[in-house]
Structures are given as C-alpha cells and as structure tokens.
Amino acid sequence: MSKNILVIAESREGAIKGITKEAVGAAVQLASQLGGEVHTMLLGDAELATELAACGGAKVLQAAGDALAAYTPEAWTAAVSSAIEAGDYALVVTGHSYQAIDFFPRLAAAYDAPLVPDVTAVTIEDGGLVFTRKVMNGKLDARTVPVVEGVIFASLQQGAFPVQEATSTATVEEFAVDLAGVSVRKVIEVREAEKGDVDLSAADIIVAGGRGVGDKDKFGVVFDFAEALGAAVGASRPPCDSEWVEHERQIGSSGQVVAPKLYFALGISGAIQHLVGMRGSQCIVAVNKDPNAAIFQEASYGIVGDLHEVVPALLEAVKEARG
Ligand SMILES: Cc1cc2nc3c(=O)[nH]c(=O)nc-3n(C[C@H](O)[C@H](O)[C@H](O)COP(=O)(O)OP(=O)(O)OC[C@H]3O[C@@H](n4cnc5c(N)ncnc54)[C@H](O)[C@@H]3O)c2cc1C
Structure with missing residues (x-):
C-alpha cells in the first residue's frame, strides 16, 4: 500500500x-x-x-x-x-x-x-x-x-x-499536464466581491448575533445593545444568509476577520468557521442557552441563558453605568 x-x-x-x-x-x-x-x-x-x-x-x-x-x-x-x-x-x-x-x-x-x-x-x-x-x-x-x-x-x-x-x-x-482533449471553460474575468460600507476591522467593540437571536425582528436587540456600547454589529453566517442583516456583517472564514478589544457572541454556537474570524479578539463574552456550546471554550466570560433575557438586562446595566 x-x-x-x-x-x-x-x-x-x-x-x-x-x-x-x-x-x-x-x-x-x-x-x-x-x-x-x-x-x-x-x-x-x-x-x-x-x-x-x-x-x-x-x-x-x-x-x-x-x-x-x-x-x-x-x-x-x-x-x-x-x-x-x-x-x-x-x-x-x-x-x-x-x-x-x-x-x-x-x-x-x-x-x-x-x-x-x-x-x-x-x-x-x-x-x-x-x-x-x-x-x-x-x-x-x-x-x-x-x-x-x-x-x-x-x-x-x-x-x-x-x-x-x-x-x-x-x-x-x-510537472507537465496534457490538457488536450479536456473541455475547459474559459474564465473571462474574476471579480472580487465588493466590501460594502461595514468595516468591522476598525471597531473596538463588536456585538455579533447568531441564529440563536431568532429572526430579523428580534435582531433589534443586538443593534440596541451595540448602540448603547458604541459598538459595531456583526453576525455569524446564518443571519446573513437569512437576510436578517447585510452580508458584509458576516464574521468568519467566508466573511470578515476581526480582532476587537471586546467581542460579544450572542446566540452563536462557536463553529470553527466563525471562530477563525473572531478568536483574535482580546476579550470574548458569550451568551448562549446551551452550557455545552463550543463558543464557551473560546470565551473570556460566558453567560448561560436566553439572550432575550440576558441582553436587555446588560443593556439596562450599561445605560445605568453611563448615567
Ligand atoms: C465553507 C463554509 C464557510 C463558512 N463560513 C462561515 C463564516 O464565515 N461565518 C460563520 O459564522 N459561519 C460560517 N459557516 C457556517 C458555520 O459552519 C456554522 O454553521 C455557523 O457559524 C453557525 O452559526 P450560528 O452559531 O449562528 O448558528 P448555530 O450553530 O445554529 O447556533 C445557534 C446557537 O444559538 C444558541 N441559542 C439558540 N437560542 C438562543 C437564545 N434564545 N439565547 C441564547 N442562545 C441561543 C444555540 O444554543 C446555539 O448554540 C461556514 C460554513 C462553511 C461550510
């Protein structure tokens, strides 16, 4: 063999x-x-x-x-x-x-x-x-x-x-390759996808939502929390594929690679394709209702719970702290 x-x-x-x-x-x-x-x-x-x-x-x-x-x-x-x-x-x-x-x-x-x-x-x-x-x-x-x-x-x-x-x-x-007899399509042009207006690479704080957020309307909680923190909004792939948020917010192997000071992962399981895009963050806070979610292995702080209960409470705390 x-x-x-x-x-x-x-x-x-x-x-x-x-x-x-x-x-x-x-x-x-x-x-x-x-x-x-x-x-x-x-x-x-x-x-x-x-x-x-x-x-x-x-x-x-x-x-x-x-x-x-x-x-x-x-x-x-x-x-x-x-x-x-x-x-x-x-x-x-x-x-x-x-x-x-x-x-x-x-x-x-x-x-x-x-x-x-x-x-x-x-x-x-x-x-x-x-x-x-x-x-x-x-x-x-x-x-x-x-x-x-x-x-x-x-x-x-x-x-x-x-x-x-x-x-x-x-x-x-x-290594010589004989492609005679092989029908090969002709590539006319290769176009890079446009980067769009959302540049997450410059953000100090990113609040990212995943499939666990639930649907497009519920994603409002992610935007509200981000606004209170002065943060940018990111997402895992499913919310982008489902058009809850713009594609340029996607973080991961087929999205943007980010390394902010603070990264909130809300309702994100921690698939490797997402992790490779954000594991360089200095501090990662994960909120997930599954205590065994892989994201907790990467997180500096983990909160086990329903994000729709946890995030409003965090939002109140941020507002209070900021007066
Ligand atoms: C070639 C390729 C490229 C890819 N590129 C990317 C990429 O760039 N970025 C990316 O993110 N993915 C990418 N993926 C997809 C990736 O494999 C995962 O499917 C994806 O990251 C999962 O997203 P998610 O964590 O949001 O969803 P899920 O894996 O479905 O996780 C949802 C999480 O939310 C939790 N949850 C549910 N409800 C609540 C609630 N109410 N409160 C709190 N937690 C809750 C669940 O416990 C679960 O852990 C790629 C896949 C392939 C094959």
Missing part, C-alpha cells in the same frame, strides 16, 4: 493560502507516521513555488500553462488526476474551501474513491486512516474509516490543523 500524500495548494492575492499551509503541516505529520512522503501540487501560480516549498514536504509539483492560469474545475481535476497517475498516493488532501467543494467531489467520483469532507482530525489506527468530522450542527464528532485499497480524498477544515514550522524545504519539479 502506498504511504505518500499529495496536497493540492491554493493561493489568493499572490500568496499561498493559510488553509494550504495547515494542510501541508497535517500531511507532513501524518506521512511521518505512515513512513511516506508529502508532495504538494501548485497549479498555475509558478511564482509561488518557492513559498510552497518552504511550507515543507519532499517535493512541489509545479504545473503551469495557459489553461491553469485561472481556476476551473475541469483543468484542476485533469491536472490532479495526472499527478495521481504519475505518483502513488494513499491520500490526496486540500483545504476545505469553496474551490475544494467545487472540484474535489468531481475528482473523487472520477476515481470512484471515497471523499471525506471538512475533516477536523486524522489518525492512524490498525494501519488505516481514521477521519473525524463534525456532524449534527457541530454537536457530535463522526469517525469515518474508508475501507478501500486505492486512493482516498479528504478536505481539511480551516483552523482545525495548526500551521507547523517546516523542518525541510521541498524541491520544486515542473
């Missing part, structure tokens, strides 16, 4: 993404236990090969060419397939990003192989790989053991694997 691991890199704004560095670190640790090598694969961004090589692993497979200049699921699938054919891999990993959600299932389906998405831990038990992932809205951990002879695909959750200090620098090898 092969023991090597292939990591598919992602870049953004001219740099290797943090989620890729996390994946390389996890792969290097795993490969050392398996007794295999880590190869990383860079598609399109030839100038980032040195940065990727410094993340660790044995070699960087650098695939360039016009068809790889911009991401497309067809070209990425074909290029990674070529690397899998040329190498001998037990596991192919990447960060669990929108890009991975787009092309990894296509790749796994092409190999009729298992895909374990959004993995939070990988261990080796009885010589086999055991993947842990969150289920039931993050309340339970599911252990997945793919029972196959061939390659396994897994995408790793952002923030679940710390970036490791590299102990070696990989060698860079050009």
Whole structure:
C-alpha cells in the first residue's frame, strides 16, 4: 500500500493560502507516521513555488500553462488526476474551501474513491486512516474509516490543523499536464466581491448575533445593545444568509476577520468557521442557552441563558453605568 500524500495548494492575492499551509503541516505529520512522503501540487501560480516549498514536504509539483492560469474545475481535476497517475498516493488532501467543494467531489467520483469532507482530525489506527468530522450542527464528532485499497480524498477544515514550522524545504519539479482533449471553460474575468460600507476591522467593540437571536425582528436587540456600547454589529453566517442583516456583517472564514478589544457572541454556537474570524479578539463574552456550546471554550466570560433575557438586562446595566 502506498504511504505518500499529495496536497493540492491554493493561493489568493499572490500568496499561498493559510488553509494550504495547515494542510501541508497535517500531511507532513501524518506521512511521518505512515513512513511516506508529502508532495504538494501548485497549479498555475509558478511564482509561488518557492513559498510552497518552504511550507515543507519532499517535493512541489509545479504545473503551469495557459489553461491553469485561472481556476476551473475541469483543468484542476485533469491536472490532479495526472499527478495521481504519475505518483502513488494513499491520500490526496486540500483545504476545505469553496474551490475544494467545487472540484474535489468531481475528482473523487472520477476515481470512484471515497471523499471525506471538512475533516477536523486524522489518525492512524490498525494501519488505516481514521477521519473525524463534525456532524449534527457541530454537536457530535463522526469517525469515518474508508475501507478501500486505492486512493482516498479528504478536505481539511480551516483552523482545525495548526500551521507547523517546516523542518525541510521541498524541491520544486515542473510537472507537465496534457490538457488536450479536456473541455475547459474559459474564465473571462474574476471579480472580487465588493466590501460594502461595514468595516468591522476598525471597531473596538463588536456585538455579533447568531441564529440563536431568532429572526430579523428580534435582531433589534443586538443593534440596541451595540448602540448603547458604541459598538459595531456583526453576525455569524446564518443571519446573513437569512437576510436578517447585510452580508458584509458576516464574521468568519467566508466573511470578515476581526480582532476587537471586546467581542460579544450572542446566540452563536462557536463553529470553527466563525471562530477563525473572531478568536483574535482580546476579550470574548458569550451568551448562549446551551452550557455545552463550543463558543464557551473560546470565551473570556460566558453567560448561560436566553439572550432575550440576558441582553436587555446588560443593556439596562450599561445605560445605568453611563448615567
Ligand atoms: C465553507 C463554509 C464557510 C463558512 N463560513 C462561515 C463564516 O464565515 N461565518 C460563520 O459564522 N459561519 C460560517 N459557516 C457556517 C458555520 O459552519 C456554522 O454553521 C455557523 O457559524 C453557525 O452559526 P450560528 O452559531 O449562528 O448558528 P448555530 O450553530 O445554529 O447556533 C445557534 C446557537 O444559538 C444558541 N441559542 C439558540 N437560542 C438562543 C437564545 N434564545 N439565547 C441564547 N442562545 C441561543 C444555540 O444554543 C446555539 O448554540 C461556514 C460554513 C462553511 C461550510
């Protein structure tokens, strides 16, 4: 059985993404236990090969060419397939990003192989790989053991694997990909989403509401409390998806990253995608009616209770203190 691991890199704004560095670190640790090598694969961004090589692993497979200049699921699938054919891999990993959600299932389906998405831990038990992932809205951990002879695909959750200090620098090898015969869509333009008017990065205090607030009308309590504190209003993803508040208020892996002096998390469970956007806050106060909510593990202060009782009481206290 092969023991090597292939990591598919992602870049953004001219740099290797943090989620890729996390994946390389996890792969290097795993490969050392398996007794295999880590190869990383860079598609399109030839100038980032040195940065990727410094993340660790044995070699960087650098695939360039016009068809790889911009991401497309067809070209990425074909290029990674070529690397899998040329190498001998037990596991192919990447960060669990929108890009991975787009092309990894296509790749796994092409190999009729298992895909374990959004993995939070990988261990080796009885010589086999055991993947842990969150289920039931993050309340339970599911252990997945793919029972196959061939390659396994897994995408790793952002923030679940710390970036490791590299102990070696990989060698860079050009990897030729033949995309003749592959029908690749043409990318005409890549547009960044507009940032909008809400800039949470400058706020000293943020009051953020989550799904636990209940609905759009009830979100008024979050705005009232924020106003009394002179704070900005943020949100986890569900209130933005449900259009209770504007999308630019979203904090987390697909929203803004903030680090205020004081962060109130009201009715927010503490999913990793939210935590990566706010765990740099100096002081975190969480209000949640579930005493086992993950947010309490990050909080400096935790209040177990119904936010619609707790926040009005806090609001009164703030008003009183301010005279
Ligand atoms: C690729 C990807 C990107 C993502 N990006 C982001 C992102 O950028 N930001 C983000 O936030 N999420 C993101 N998510 C979603 C994330 O996984 C979680 O689903 C989300 O953060 C959960 O939001 P929540 O905590 O508000 O809701 P829930 O997880 O539903 O939690 C609601 C909480 O409110 C509590 N509650 C309910 N009623 C009350 C009450 N009356 N008083 C007090 N507490 C109450 C509950 O106990 C619960 O803990 C992303 C997911 C994926 C797959």
